[in-house]
Structure formats: structure tokens, C-alpha cells
Amino acid sequence: MGNCAFCGFTGKLTQEHVLGDWLSTIGLDLRPTPHVTGPLNRIGRDLGVRPPFRQTVGICGPCNNGWMSRLEIVAKRTLTPFILGNAGHLTAEDAGPVAAWLQKTALTAMLVSSEKERDAGYGLPPSEYHRLWTLRNQKMPLPTSQCWIGRYAGQRRLAATWVTPITVAVDGLPEPDAPQGYTTTIVLGQLLLHAVQFTTEALACTATTRQQLPQLWPATTRVVWPQGTPVDDTAFLAFAGAKDLRSTEPFIRLGPWIPATELPASQAVGDMVELPTICGKHVVFYPMTLVREAMRGRFYAFATACECRTAYLIHTEPDGAHCKAADTVEAVSELYEALPGQEIMIGGEPGEFICKRL
Template structure:
């Protein structure tokens, strides 16, 4: 892993800073492997229950990645592209979206066929797709026309294709710019993971549908106002199933990041002093997140 990290750092550092350059063929598999490793690490916050329901990544993905670590390339049935994040606003993200193959004549499958992973780091955006079964693999292209990173096709020039912006990021990260080459089968986000009901702002509370799909959890609308000012917070909420979740506010949503005992342990490891807000008759406890919220949560999760 140290060899992979050093190679990725050497190649990515000038690109992250926005300096155009070339990526040699021998480095492309390593960069794709690094992106896949980063996504797998980010998804460690998913619980066993969430994995069984398709919301996280199966343990078999981690086992396969470990067994093939010496190859210095991503898992089989993977494809990657590398492009430019067009804005210099300090935004960074790691997003994983379950995908299904959809045919107009058939209902949506019960389980995903794979997942899209998207990473923004400085001025670089890397997107990949991994089919978890060779039987489900189809030839895929990105309508963003970003250079294909893996499988490698020769030295590539960066940047290239249509840049990703803050406005286009969510649709892009949900795999909505990926297409099957033959045009017969559509790739789309798995509805159960990507189409949760929206939150509701009512009075001094924001009600968020819980992952159980049976209950809602709430947090003070004060945090919504804070999010509009670019200040984000992490907090714990328990639904009617007596399941505790770790959530945090973001620029455009409230995000579930962990579940059960792991949620509590990650929250305790997050940096910063705990704050008490007035929430009716009970204090509401939360932590102000640093600018790179994803990195802070991933670091706390890796310490479990």
C-alpha cells in the first residue's frame, strides 16, 4: 500500500494544484487502485445491516482488494476516468453510489450490480465504476468525455473532457453521466439508495427520513441556517427503532454516515469541542466540523 500511496502522491500532486500534465501508462493502474482504495475506506462507516441491504459495500470487496493488492491495479470489472474539477473553492468529496442495470421491459433489480465511486481532490476528479459480478459487466462510457484512466490506453493528457462543477457534482457522482455503449441497457442509481424522501423544514426543526424508512429523526433548524453560511455540524440521533445514527449537515443535505455503536464511537473521535444548543426542553449536542468534513469522519472511522 505504501508503494501505491507514494506513486499516487507523485502523480496527483501537480494535478491537484491545477497544473496540466501527462499521466504515463504505467501510473494509470496505480491511480485507479488508489481511487478504489479511497472509496472502500470511506464506506467502512456502513454497518453490517446496511451492507446486507445493499447500502454499503460487501465484505467480499475488501477481501478481493486485499488478495489482489500486489497487482497495483484496481479490481477486475472496473473502469476509471480522470478529469478536472473546474472550481477553486476548496471542495472535496468521496461519494459511492450503488448502480443497477435497467431495461425498459424489466423492473428494477432487488440488489445493485455494482457501484460508481467519485473523488474530488483539489482540481482533480476521478470517477470509476466497478461491477461486482462479471456476468453483470457491460461496456460503459462517460458522456463527460474525460480521459479514460483504466484500462490504460497509452499516455493521457490532463485535463480533458467536460469539467465537473459544484453544481453538476451530485448528478455526476450518482452515475447519471455513465452510459452503456450498446445503448440497449441503462445504468442508473439504485432507487432505494439514491432516492430517499426529502427532509422537511417545520418550525424550529428539520425532520429527516431515517434509513429504516419507518421513522424520522430531527435536528434544530439553527443548524440548517448554519449550513447556509458554510458551517457544518455532526450529531447523533435515534429513531423509533432505537437505532442510533451519526449525521452531519452539508451544503445541500443532511448525510447519514454511520449506524449503531459505530456511530457513537466515530462521533466521540471527531475533533472539536461538543456544543450544546437549546432544543425545546432538552439540550441538543453537536460538534462543529472542520472544513474537510469527509476527511475528518473518515479519519475517525479508520480508528475504530
């Protein structure tokens, strides 16, 4: 029993695939793979290792088997060649349903987060779901949307859905303190779909991408695939993080809402590195030795906690230290213990520091 996020139905819900189960029938690699989801600030939640395209969320039967199913049929017919890397084109008539499918998929993916997390503000506005539902028979995305289509040239992602809140900044005015829209990025095989949706309609503007990807929506003519600069693994995080989005209008800048996408910068304090935590109130420390090790291509994991009594699992990576989980001390300890790798002890001024070589 529950509530359908799209139409508001209350009652027994059916299970809607976040990424259509038809994707398991077109020839993609179906070997079990790690599944993760993440709230803000790069913190992921491990969903386990299992075959792809099995994640579901609760949606009412009329939505699941009705307008959503019709969008999946169009997506399968039009996108399968591109997913498999075969060149082709997409007609203007199919662009609207594909763009609506992209938006529907992003909204559905956000329902993987718990109801408690969504009530606390992690997710997209509930009005977005209802507005898309009201357009279900028109097979088009929300009016303040733009969508692009390109090629994913990386190796790390078989399938991924990213949603990043964005701001619209006007030269000469203070930086916005709240997001006015969001971008969606979907990777399926070699296909890359990208969209921007403005939730503050008065600030909607025309945008493009740094990669000069062809515009899928609003549609004007057929789109030939692939075009534009492919996005590889090196460029993907910046692209999905809305850092490659450009406004075509003078004096207007589009970019990620920083509190949702980036932690404050670390800084050296003697022989230690001061790392701000996601609560925004406290910091934790780790030895400068781990920075020097990262420069040599050797990376480590460690568990720590701040004064909020929240524990964190931290990994050092080529571009810095990243928080991989935030939870109770017990939960983070279990994640740390489950990591493969040799545990070592680093001595120093503050005392002994325990970590694992990854």
C-alpha cells in the same frame, strides 16, 4: 489484533492511511478541517476537526508496507502535479497502478465504518478486497472496472472519497432490487478520479460520463489532464451519486441504487411537512414555516425521533430537509445542543416546535 480485510491475515495490524500521508507533504492546505463519514441516505457521522490526511484503519504489515506502499509511490509521482492544478499527462504504463490505487483507496476508506456496521451490510463485498489482493503484483484494478480522470473546480472539498452502489437496468425488465456494482469518486485538491466496478460480472458494460472525462482505465494511450467538463460544487453530489454515469450500450441504463442514495420525497400535510425516516417504516413532521424560511435563504436544525426509538438530527437546506445523524436520543440531543445558532419556538396547529436558526 484483528483480521486484514485484503489478505485475511489474523494478528497484530498496522495503521494504513486512508489517504496517503504523502499528501501532507506536497503543499496542500493542512489547517484542521471537519472530518465526516456517512452510512447510507445522506446520514453523516462526525469524526471531529483535525488536520487532513491523518485517518487510518487497521491493515496487516505485509499489505501496508508491500503492495499498497508500491501503489502509493506511483500515485505520488504521477498525481501530485494534477492535485496542485498543473497541466500534464499520464502514461498508459502508469494508468494501471493509478487505477489500482484508486480502487485500493476506496476499499480502505470503507473500513472506517465499524465492524458491526460492515457485518450488517454497510460496506463493499469482502470478496472485492481479496480479489484486489490477488492482483497485487499486476498493479491493475479488478477486471470489470473502468476509471476516468478529470478536474474538480469546487471550493468545499480538499479531499473526499465517495462510494455509491449502482444498478444495471435493462429496458423492458423490472428495476433491479439489489446493486450490481459501485462507483468511486476521489477528490484531492484539483484532481478528480472516478471509477465504476461491476460486482455482477455478467452485467458489466461499457460506460462513460456526462462530462466526457477522458478514460484512465482500460488504458489505450497517454491521458492529457485536464480534459472534459470540470465538476464544481453544484454538480459534485450528482456526479459522486452516480447520476452522471452513462452506458454506451443501447437499452442499458446505469444509475444509483436508490435505497442507498435517496430518501422518499416529503409531502405537505396541512401546515406540516411529512418527512420519511431512514427506517422505511415511519415518518416525522416539521412546520411548513421552515420550508418558507428556506426559500428566503434561512435554514434551521431540529431533533426528532420515530417509533423505532431512533432519534434524528435534521437540517433544512436549499434542496430540502436532510438527516445529518441517526442515533440514540441522548447522542442526537448532544449534537443539537452543540450547534451554534439561536433557538426559536414556532407555534402552530400541532403545538410548539423548537428548532435552531443555523
